[in-house]
Amino acid sequence: xxxxxxxxxxxxxxxxxxxxxxxxxxxxxxxxxxxxxxxxxxxxxxxxxxxxxxxxxxxxxxxxxxxxxxxxxxxxxxxxxxxxxxxxxxxxxxxxxxxxxxxxxxxxxxxxxxxxxxxxxxxxxxxxxxxxxxxxxxxxxxxxxxxxxxxxxxxxxxxxxxxxxxxxxxxxxxxxxxxxxxxxxxxxxxxxxxxxxxxxxxxxxxxxxxxxxxxxxxxxxxxxxxxxxxxxxxxxxxxxxxxxxxxxxxxxxxxxxxxxxxxxxxxxxxxxxxxxxxxxxxxxxxxxxxxxxxxxxxxxxxxxxxxxxxxxxxxxxxxxxxxxxxxxxxxxxxxxxxxxxxxxxxxxxxxxxxxxxxxxxxxxxxxxxxxxxxxxxxxxxxxxxxxxxx
Amino acid sequence: xxxxxxxxxxxxxxxxxxxxxxxxxxxxxxxxxxxxxxxxxxxxxxxxxxxxxxxxxxxxxxxxxxxxxxxxxxxxxxxxxxxxxxxxxxxxxxxxxxxxxxxxxxxxxxxxxxxxxxxxxxxxxxxxxxxxxxxxxxxxxxxxxxxxxxxxxxxxxxxxxxxxxxxxxxxxxxxxxxxxxxxxxxxxxxxxxxxxxxxxxxxxxxxxxxxxxxxxxxxxxxxxxxxxxxxxxxxxxxxxxxxxxxxxxxxxxxxxxxxxxxxxxxxxxxxxxxxxxxxxxxxxxxxxxxxxxxxxxxxxxxxxxxxxxxxxxxxxxxxxxxxxxxxxxxxxxxxxxxxxxxxxxxxxxxxxxxxxxxxxxxxxxxxxxxxxxxxxxxxxxxxxxxxxxxxxxx
Numbered sequence: 001x002x003x004x005x006x007x008x009x010x011x012x013x014x015x016x017x018x019x020x021x022x023x024x025x026x027x028x029x030x031x032x033x034x035x036x037x038x039x040x041x042x043x044x045x046x047x048x049x050x051x052x053x054x055x056x057x058x059x060x061x062x063x064x065x066x067x068x069x070x071x072x073x074x075x076x077x078x079x080x081x082x083x084x085x086x087x088x089x090x091x092x093x094x095x096x097x098x099x100x101x102x103x104x105x106x107x108x109x110x111x112x113x114x115x116x117x118x119x120x121x122x123x124x125x126x127x128x129x130x131x132x133x134x135x136x137x138x139x140x141x142x143x144x145x146x147x148x149x150x151x152x153x154x155x156x157x158x159x160x161x162x163x164x165x166x167x168x169x170x171x172x173x174x175x176x177x178x179x180x181x182x183x184x185x186x187x188x189x190x191x192x193x194x195x196x197x198x199x200x201x202x203x204x205x206x207x208x209x210x211x212x213x214x215x216x217x218x219x220x221x222x223x224x225x226x227x228x229x230x231x232x233x234x235x236x237x238x239x240x241x242x243x244x245x246x247x248x249x250x251x252x253x254x255x256x257x258x259x260x261x262x263x264x265x266x267x268x269x270x271x272x273x274x275x276x277x278x279x280x281x282x283x284x285x286x287x288x289x290x291x292x293x294x295x296x297x298x299x300x301x302x303x304x305x306x307x308x309x310x311x312x313x314x315x316x317x318x319x320x321x322x323x324x325x326x327x328x329x330x331x332x333x334x335x336x337x338x339x340x341x342x343x344x345x346x347x348x349x350x351x352x353x354x355x356x357x358x359x360x361x362x363x364x365x366x367x368x369x370x371x372x373x374x375x376x377x378x379x380x381x382x383x384x385x386x387x388x389x390x
Numbered sequence: 391x392x393x394x395x396x397x398x399x400x401x402x403x404x405x406x407x408x409x410x411x412x413x414x415x416x417x418x419x420x421x422x423x424x425x426x427x428x429x430x431x432x433x434x435x436x437x438x439x440x441x442x443x444x445x446x447x448x449x450x451x452x453x454x455x456x457x458x459x460x461x462x463x464x465x466x467x468x469x470x471x472x473x474x475x476x477x478x479x480x481x482x483x484x485x486x487x488x489x490x491x492x493x494x495x496x497x498x499x500x501x502x503x504x505x506x507x508x509x510x511x512x513x514x515x516x517x518x519x520x521x522x523x524x525x526x527x528x529x530x531x532x533x534x535x536x537x538x539x540x541x542x543x544x545x546x547x548x549x550x551x552x553x554x555x556x557x558x559x560x561x562x563x564x565x566x567x568x569x570x571x572x573x574x575x576x577x578x579x580x581x582x583x584x585x586x587x588x589x590x591x592x593x594x595x596x597x598x599x600x601x602x603x604x605x606x607x608x609x610x611x612x613x614x615x616x617x618x619x620x621x622x623x624x625x626x627x628x629x630x631x632x633x634x635x636x637x638x639x640x641x642x643x644x645x646x647x648x649x650x651x652x653x654x655x656x657x658x659x660x661x662x663x664x665x666x667x668x669x670x671x672x673x674x675x676x677x678x679x680x681x682x683x684x685x686x687x688x689x690x691x692x693x694x695x696x697x698x699x700x701x702x703x704x705x706x707x708x709x710x711x712x713x714x715x716x717x718x719x720x721x722x723x724x725x726x727x728x729x730x731x732x733x734x735x736x737x738x739x740x741x742x743x744x745x746x747x748x749x750x751x752x753x754x755x756x757x758x759x760x761x762x763x764x765x766x767x768x769x770x771x772x773x774x775x776x777x778x779x780x781x782x783x784x
Contacts, residue, residue, distance in 0.1 A: 047511045106682075110689065110753055117449050118756045120511050121639055124451070125748030128632060132741035136674060136734060325515065364526040367519030374512055375504055 011356060017161060018231050019355040020348065025237045027347020028244040032299035033324030034331070034339040034346075035251065036100075036292030042268040042334035043288045045116065049123035050103055052321015053130035054293045058096040058300030059312045060138055063146050065091045066305065071147040080152040085305070088150070089243070092301035093294040100293025101286050109282070134314040143311035146304050153235035164228035172220040179217045182210040236306035247298055248340060251291065255336065260287055268334065319363055323350070326370040332383020341381060404557045408550040415549040423549060427617050429657050430552030431610045434559045436637040436653035437646055438606035441563050443635070444643035445572075446599035447579030449514045452501070452521030453634045456604035458626035459497045460490035460611025462528060465540040465621045472543050479546045483616055487555065487609040494608020495601045497524070502600030509582075521631055529623045539622025546616040555613065556650075559606045563646050564764075575599055579644070629741060636744045640751055642758030647765040652758075659743060663736035672730040674739070676721035681746065684713035685753050692754075 033055055040048045065088045070077035107126050111119040134140070186206040193203055255261035266274040267284045275281045300317070304310050327346040331338025346366065353365045373380065415426045439453045464486040472482060501520050508516060528534045535541075566572040574595045577585035586592045615621045637656050641648025687709045695705065724730050751758065763769075771777070 047515070106686075107749060107753075111756075114752075114756050116510055118752050120449065120514060121635075122749055122752040124632065124635070125745045125752065128741055128745035129749060132745060133678070136671060136738065136742070137729075322519075329512075360530040361526060364523045367516075367523050370519055371504060371516055374508055374516060378507065378512070 014226050014229060015355065017229060019351045021231050021233065023348035023351035024344055025233075025241055025347070026351060027327075027344035028241050029299045029303050029343075030320065030324045030327045030346045031340040031343025032244055032247065032295045033320055034327040034343045035248075035336065036296045037325050037328040038331070038333055038336060038339040039264075039288050039292045041328070042336075043264065043271070043285055044108070044112075044119075046108065046119050047123065047325065048108075048289075048292075049120070049321075050107075050126040050130060051100075051292070051296060052317035052319075052324070053127050053134075054096050054100055054103070054317070055296040055300045055320055056134070056312075056314060056317030057099055057130070058092045058297035059304040059310075059316050060134075061092045061095040061297065062088050062301040062304050063144060063312055066146050066150050069150075071150050073144065073147065078149055080150050082152065084150065085152075088305065089298055089301050092297040094297075096297025096300070097290040097294035100289040100296075104286060104289040109285075131314050131318070138314060140313040143313040145309050145311050148309060150305050151236050153239055155235050157233040157235060157238060159231040159233065161229035161231060164224040168220065168224040168227055172217065172224050175213065175217040175220050179210070179213045182206070182213045186210040234306075240302045240306050243298070243302060247295060251295070251336070254291065260284070264288055319366075323366040326366045326373075329370060329380055330373050332380025335380065335382045338380055338382035404561070405554070408553045408557065411553050412548070412550040423547065424617075425658075425661060426549045427547070427552045427613070429654055430549070430556045431614055432634070432637065432653045432657045433556040433650050434552070434606055434610040435634045436641065436649040437556070437559045437563055438603040438610075439634050440638045440641070440643070440646060440649040441566075441575075441606075442599050442603040443638050444645065444649070445563070445567065445579060446575045446596060447643075448596055448599065449510060450501075450517040450600075450603075451514050451635050452517035452519070452631050453603075453607055454626045454628070454630035455501075455517070455521035455524045456494040456497055456607035457611045457614070457630065458521075458524055458528065458621075458623075459494045459604075460608030461615040461621045461626070462534055462540070462611075463490040463493040463608070464612035464615040465542045466534065468542045468544060468616070469540065479544060480548070480551075482544065483546050483548065483551055483613070486612040486616065487551075490608040490612035491605040492608075494611065495605040497608075498601040498604030499597065501604075502597040518628065518631070521626075521628065525623050525626055535622070537623060539620060539625075540615075542615045542619045542621060544616065545619035552610075552613050552617075555606070555609055560646055560650065562602070562606075567646075632741075633744060636748055639758055640747055642760035642762065644762045645758065645760040645764055647763070648758055648760035651760075656744065656747070660737070660740040663739055663743070666736035668733040669736055669739070670721075670725070670730075671732050671734055672724040672727065673721050674734070674742075675724050675730055676717050679720045680713045680717035681750065683716050684709055685750055687712065688754055 033051065036051050036054070037048060040046060040051070066084075069084050069087075071080070103126055107122050108119060111122050186203070186209070189200075189203045189206050193200055199207065255264060263274070263279045263284045264287065266277065266279055267281055267288075271281065274284075299320075303320070304312055304316075323346055324343065327342035328339045329342070330345060331340070331342030346369065349365055349369060350362050353359070353362050411426060415423045418426075435453060435457060439450065442448050442450045442453075467486060467489060468482075475482070477485065501517060504513075504516055529537050566575070574585065574590045577588065577590050578592055578595050582592055614625075618625075633656070637652045638649055640656060641650070641652030688706065691702075691705050691709065695701075
């Protein structure tokens with residue numbers, strides 16, 4: 001029973017709040033992708049394996065849009081504005097939406113009368129085709145990234161939760177005084193010995209003293225900083241979170257208040273009955289794919305341009321896609337609030353694994369969560385546990 | 391007596407075939423020998439996955455996991471016990487194949503148990519996830535060589551071992567289907583609920599299929615480890631799983647003959663494509679256009695026109711000619727696009743070919759090349775206008 005204390009001893013609790021916030025920020029992206037999975041599953045009962053690749057294409061679209069605005073890798077343009085970001089967002093969303101509709105029209109619609117496993121194989125095929133075929137036509141080696149000049153919001157928002165212990169701070173201040181004095185003495189000595197190549201023994205002593213003082217000061221200030229609890233939020237990520245929330249509100253309005261949304265809900269409830277009631281099911285499905293893919297495009301654009309220097313290649317969407325799928329299952333596939341909840345939980349789970357020091361396993365955690373969810377509560381957290389009737 | 395005679399003859403024939411292959415391969419370069427062995431391994435993998443996917447109907451897309459478990463077991467044991475036991479290479483390889491089969495079978499049991507509750511796409515995702523977990527685990531274990539992999543001490547390069555395993559796998563699957571033991575597998579594939587109502591133990595059947603399929607993959611892994619004398623996590627990525635799935639799907643889910651043919655075809659094709667260097671990118675893009683046009687034209691013809699075999703043949707010929715024309719025209723048009731002026735190597739097209747195969751196959755012939763059909767001498771006889779064996783003896 002010594003495992004648990006050992007595990008706990010390795011944890012750095014002062015960084016926990018920061019990691020939780022990071023988890024929520026990451027989870028917002030997963031939630032955006034998971035919405036696409038869940039909406040398509042709700043209507044078609046199909047796992048859209050190619051959704052992660054739509055995400056990848058969204059990142060590439062954002063990249064090309066940023067190039068067309070002049071933010072090339074050479075870095076010719078320096079100034080950016082929110083307008084450019086909004087333009088990139090809209091272009092990514094539109095292109096992804098249409099890609100999703102095209103995939104549905106030419107790959108999934110012909111499969112609708114076939115067994116579900118045939119659609120699944122088609123989806124895997126499309127996903128592989130976009131990954132490896134994209135490799136031929138899209139710039140991927142070396143993987144490009146969107147210039148960080150695109151993001152005009154560079155600052156950090158700091159939220160102090162608990163100030164540093166004043167005693168520690170005072171101690172650090174004292175040490176700082178010592179650092180300045182020893183450094184000054186060493187500089188004096190250097191000036192006087194400017195002409196000689198080697199330092200004299202006195203100079204060496206002064207140098208050691210100055211370095212020692214500086215090291216002590218660093219240690220003290222680190223200790224003080226660790227004692228303080230400050231959550232640092234890059235402005236860009238806050239904007240990402242706000243945009244995500246706005247998009248989700250728009251989605252809720254679309255699904256709950258509009259005619260198209262009502263048709264979508266009807267098709268999701270009972271596909272055949274909906275078509276008998278005069279709903280054009282093909283349009284509804286195309287609409288669902290458009291919305292879901294556009295959300296993935298938004299997520300991709302934000303992921304690629306706000307997290308500076310994210311490398312884009314054609315496998316960019318694979319892991320986020322899988323994790324978002326797990327998020328959708330975790331929340332209850334087919335359930336829109338569930339996808340958001342699942343996405344945030346997945347983001348939290350991933351950052352917690354990194355926080356606990358198992359960063360190598362951060363990609364495996366998604367699958368472990370998936371297997372556990374499917375075994376314990378196959379319907380997901382917010383989904384219904386339907387028993388299949390004969 | 392006749393039964394035993396036929397059986398003995400086929401066993402001897404199979405063994406003779408393996409050593410014939412060995413003899414053919416011996417004179418060749420090491421590259422060709424490698425092709426022979428890997429082709430045998432892929433046949434084993436495809437047929438064993440077919441047992442899970444095609445015959446039992448449990449769609450698994452993580453077969454590389456069991457392959458990996460087998461390979462790592464062999465690698466791990468070889469570095470520790472080979473020197474102590476002092477066995478001849480063939481006996482050691484056999485021992486390792488059995489050990490790897492057992493560990494992979496245990497891994498199969500581990501995946502088979504959740505499969506009781508899952509079906510269809512969920513099961514597919516779980517098997518995929520399991521494959522990734524195994525790979526990431528091996529990547530982070532110092533005892534298993536971490537990201538660099540393990541060096542496997544004795545290099546044992548027997549072509550016959552790979553093909554003997556392949557033939558054993560084919561024989562087990564075929565005999566399973568021919569006997570009463572195999573009927574539950576088919577029943578579970580066709581309808582789980584109905585078969586459980588008829589007294590089939592669905593759980594047991596699924597688990598047995600998983601364990602049996604993964605045991606063969608594990609034994610194949612042991613051969614791979616000793617052949618390459620090296621194992622590392624990148625050898626067992628999702629690509630390998632998808633390759634095996636493509637083989638099973640192309641051959642026809644449920645057809646052992648189909649899996650064997652598709653495995654050899656899909657293994658050989660990418661190797662052949664390596665010979666083609668400097669393929670113009672515009673040609674590849676034009677091929678995409680032409681193939682999609684041809685696929686949708688064929689679908690349209692299949693749905694809207696019926697007629698004699700001759701009529702159909704003429705229509706399909708027309709489509710093929712049309713596709714070629716489209717290819718030439720679009721190649722000429724796309725040749726002017728500056729970003730398509732590059733040339734690429736054929737080796738880059740490997741997974742592209744697999745993915746196009748999957749999609750085109752699903753759109754045109756979802757049951758695969760052979761569907762549920764198997765190769766049989768009756769079929770050969772009927773092609774020559776002779777009565778089947780049963781009719782002839784009756």
